Amino acid sequence: MTSLKSRLSGNLNRHIMGWLMAMPMALVLLVFLMAPIVMITVVSFWGATEWSIYPAFQFDNYEFLLTSEVTYRVFLNTFKYALITWICTLLIGFTVAYFLAFHVRSLTWQIALFLLCTIPFWTSNIIRMISWIPFLGRNGLANSALISWGVIDEPVEWLLFSDFSVILAFVHLYTLFMVVPIFNTMMRIDKSLIEAAVDGGAKGWQVLWYVIIPLTKPGIMIGTIFVVTLVMGDFITVRFMSGSQSANVGRMIQNDIGLLQYPSASATAVILLITVLMVIGILLRFVDIRKEL
Amino acid sequence: MxxxxxxxxxxxxxxxxxxxxxxxxxxxxxxxxxxxxxxxxxxxxxxxxxxxxxxxxxxxxxxxxxxxxxxxxxxxxxxxxxxxxxxxxxxxxxxxxxxxxxxxxxxxxxxxxxxxxxxxxxxxxxxxxxxxxxxxxxxxxxxxxxxxxxxxxxxxxxxxxxxxxxxxxxxxADTLGIRPDLIGRPIKNWSELLNPEFKGKASILDISSIGIMDMAMVVESMGEYKYPDKGNMTKEEIDMTLGIFTEAKKAGQFRAFWKSFDESVNLMASGEVVIQSMWSPAITAVRSQGIPCVYQPLEEGYRSxxxxxxxxxxxxxxxxxxxxxxxxxxxxxxxxxxxxxxxxxxxxxxxxxxFMTADEWGFWFEGKAAEGDITNPFGTVMEKAGAVRDGGSFYDRMGAVACWNAVMDENQYMVRKWNEFIAA
CATH class of the missing domain: 3.40.190.10 (Periplasmic binding protein-like II)
Known part of the structure; x- marks a missing residue:
């Protein structure tokens, strides 16, 4: 009897303790994540004049957004940037992580080289991005070098203020977000599995394809989520590297905010959020990250 | 305290x-x-x-x-x-x-x-x-x-x-800035901004209320349309104006658009752009790097x-x-x-x-040739003796204003159309 009682109260205590321990995080998320999102959603139904916004419940913002051909073009462009950047960062990120994890044998060197990868992150990403501009310009280093080598006669124009420069900057900025999670999962692969595969007669590429890649999937997926969400939410890289000539969803929101059209910006943000959540939802179908963590 | x-x-x-x-x-x-x-x-x-x-x-x-x-x-x-x-x-x-x-x-x-x-x-x-x-x-x-x-x-x-x-x-009074060394011929009209000769070397500013006025000056100069009031366009006029520029954008006329002063200076100084909407001190900033740049007075007048x-x-x-x-x-x-x-x-x-020397007053305000070196307040030499201000005297310049930066009745519509232009 007493033992049952104490066990019950113990359970209850543990229950309360659990809730209490989760509370700070839950509060932080509630205040800094949920509340703003709710607010944005609410405002997205409001109306706006040129200088003010007024509470209302109308679908004007969504109607304008979803019926404008520009919206679809801009979303398509955003997906294009995300997809190409994802492919490039994945290839580079996987290769770098593979090299670090399997080719570099000593732990000291692994750590040293890994830290080397993070050095560019010691400066702000705006600076890293803008430094491309003098390099890629019409009379920039890249063009003068190519001309002096005799590769080209006329400066190449598409190096700067083009989709090329936008994606180049994205890849430069976000590859590390791919390297880190992939490297992390690779380090945890049991080396004996690879030995077993080799003993079983697998060739190099077979080990890569049938052993390493399947085991690295969670890392790839985490990296993918990082890169895709970062690229889809970006506005400043697209603005600077395209010379304001291309648009993605982030720039559309930024323009609206600049022109005091908060409700319309909120509506775009809500649609973007839904889109990104759908993308992540699909990604998570492929790998159960929680099981792998 | x-x-x-x-x-x-x-x-x-x-x-x-x-x-x-x-x-x-x-x-x-x-x-x-x-x-x-x-x-x-x-x-x-x-x-x-x-x-x-x-x-x-x-x-x-x-x-x-x-x-x-x-x-x-x-x-x-x-x-x-x-x-x-x-x-x-x-x-x-x-x-x-x-x-x-x-x-x-x-x-x-x-x-x-x-x-x-x-x-x-x-x-x-x-x-x-x-x-x-x-x-x-x-x-x-x-x-x-x-x-x-x-x-x-x-x-x-x-x-x-x-x-x-x-x-x-x-x-x-604002006008177009040009790189005379890279253009090599006189520029007299706003319409030159869309001249295919400068394909991929033109720029316009991405601030809708100002940009639309520059566009209107260009459209009028091309002889495409005469606005009853540039500062207060109808929806049709807005569509038409941005239509002309969207076409030019798609044809690759523009190298970039700029939003801040520094961007316009960099575009011009680096030679990415040879003709663009510009602000007066940006011209001076380019010139003080030793790069020739002219704030070109145009026949149609200034946007002020x-x-x-x-x-x-x-x-x-x-x-x-x-x-x-x-x-x-x-x-x-x-x-x-x-x-x-x-x-x-x-x-x-x-x-x-x-608060100015007689020479400075003569150069900046009266449009007279500088007698000695003209320096800016920070001590940089802006112009050598003999130089004359682009556009001349205060009354010549401010007297030739064709339009002011504006907010129109159809501003919200214009802004949406402007966004479409940028996204086009």
Whole structure:
């Protein structure tokens, strides 16, 4: 009897303790994540004049957004940037992580080289991005070098203020977000599995394809989520590297905010959020990250 | 830090007590506050052109109080003036921004009887006419949004009512900037911006209210259309104008669009662009790098802009008095001279004359050939002896204004179309 009682109260205590321990995080998320999102959603139904916004419940913002051909073009462009950047960062990120994890044998060197990868992150990403501009310009280093080598006669124009420069900057900025999670999962692969595969007669590429890649999937997926969400939410890289000539969803929101059209910006943000959540939802179908963590 | 009683009237109580309170606050001019004014801090924000630290330093020296400056781009300035009235005491904004922001009630009108040099402010900002013969240009001309009915007036009035919304500070006539060394032939018309000869080497600024006016100048110059009023286009006119530019954009006419001053300087200096919309000091910035750049006067005339200081509606008591003192000081010449030596114009040019050398005055204002080297306020040599200002004298330039930066009735529609142009 007493033992049952104490066990019950113990359970209850543990229950309360659990809730209490989760509370700070839950509060932080509630205040800094949920509340703003709710607010944005609410405002997205409001109306706006040129200088003010007024509470209302109308679908004007969504109607304008979803019926404008520009919206679809801009979303398509955003997906294009995300997809190409994802492919490039994945290839580079996987290769770098593979090299670090399997080719570099000593732990000291692994750590040293890994830290080397993070050095560019010691400066702000705006600076890293803008430094491309003098390099890629019409009379920039890249063009003068190519001309002096005799590769080209006329400066190449598409190096700067083009989709090329936008994606180049994205890849430069976000590859590390791919390297880190992939490297992390690779380090945890049991080396004996690879030995077993080799003993079983697998060739190099077979080990890569049938052993390493399947085991690295969670890392790839985490990296993918990082890169895709970062690229889809970006506005400043697209603005600077395209010379304001291309648009993605982030720039559309930024323009609206600049022109005091908060409700319309909120509506775009809500649609973007839904889109990104759908993308992540699909990604998570492929790998159960929680099981792998 | 000594504690100074900060007397803050609420705006409402001021209005209630009406004339009596107004009279009281007029009487309580500087001497009553005495030393207390030295501890006042005024927060000013505005576009980079006139938010210069030198001005803040000089204010501390001459007036004793502290002026904090924040420089932002035009969009952010509008946004801040319209949405965060308590974040500033003085707004340094352009007249077209004033048209947008004034109805929010975030600014208070200024009593012109307290402005010492009011009578000397150039006609453009009072009657709208630079000289009695002048024709008023299209667009948001400063005098149309420069006056209101009273301290808390919400409506603009067309005559000099004694209550000013903004005290004009600086203004200029804008045109296209070109790289003569890379173009190699004379440029005379706005239409050259879309000339296929400059394919991939042209640029326009990505600030809709200003950009649309540059576009209108180009469209008229091409002979495509004559606007009844460029400053207030109909939806069809907006579609047509942006249609022409969208076509040019798709054909690769533009290298980039710029939004901030620095971007325009870099585009021009690096040779990415040879012809573009530009602001006067940006030209000077390119030129001071030793790169030839001309602020090309064009046959169709200039697109002009003007800025002024507005007071936050929440300013009262000693801060309000300090603000008036600051404004009177602003018009008394030192700032004018400082700005005119960078190529802008001061609202009260005659007071600025005392703060410039005869040669500087001759070069910048009268359009005469420089007798010696012309330096800017920071000591950089801008022009060598013999040089003449692009466009000539004050009256030649400001007298040839074809339109002012504007906010149209169809502004929201225009803005949406502008976004589509950028995304095209």
């Amino acid at each position: 000594t504690t100074i009683p900060k007397i803050r009237y609420s705006r409402r109580s001021m209005l209630k007590t009406g004339a009596a309170a107004a009279a009281a606050s007029t009487l309580s001019a500087p001497m009553v506050w005495g030393q207390a004014i030295k501890d006042v801090t005024l927060r000013q924000f505005g576009t980079g052109v006139s938010n210069l630290n030198e001005v803040a330093t000089k204010v501390k020296e001459d007036l004793g109080f502290t002026l904090e400056m924040t420089a932002l781009d035009s969009d952010s300035v509008t946004q801040r003036a319209a949405t965060q009235p308590d974040s500033f005491d003085i707004a340094d904004i352009e007249y077209w921004i004033c048209k947008k922001v004034w109805p929010t009630g975030n600014l208070q009108a200024m009593d012109t009887s307290k402005i010492t040099n009011y009578d000397k402010i150039v006609g453009t900002f009072r009657s709208g006419k630079l000289t009695p013969e002048s024709v008023i240009a299209q667009g948001t001309a400063p005098h149309t949004v420069g006056f209101t009915i009273g301290a808390d007036g919400k409506e603009f009035v067309q005559e000099e009512s004694g209550w000013m919304t903004l005290i004009p500070t600086i203004y200029n 802009w003007g800025g002024g200081l507005g007071l936050s509606a929440s300013l009262s008591g000693i801060e309000l008095d300090a603000a008036y003192e600051y404004i009177n000081w602003y018009l008394s010449g030192w700032v004018g001279g400082f700005l005119m030596r960078q190529g802008y114009y001061s609202a009260v040019p005659e007071t600025s004359k005392d």
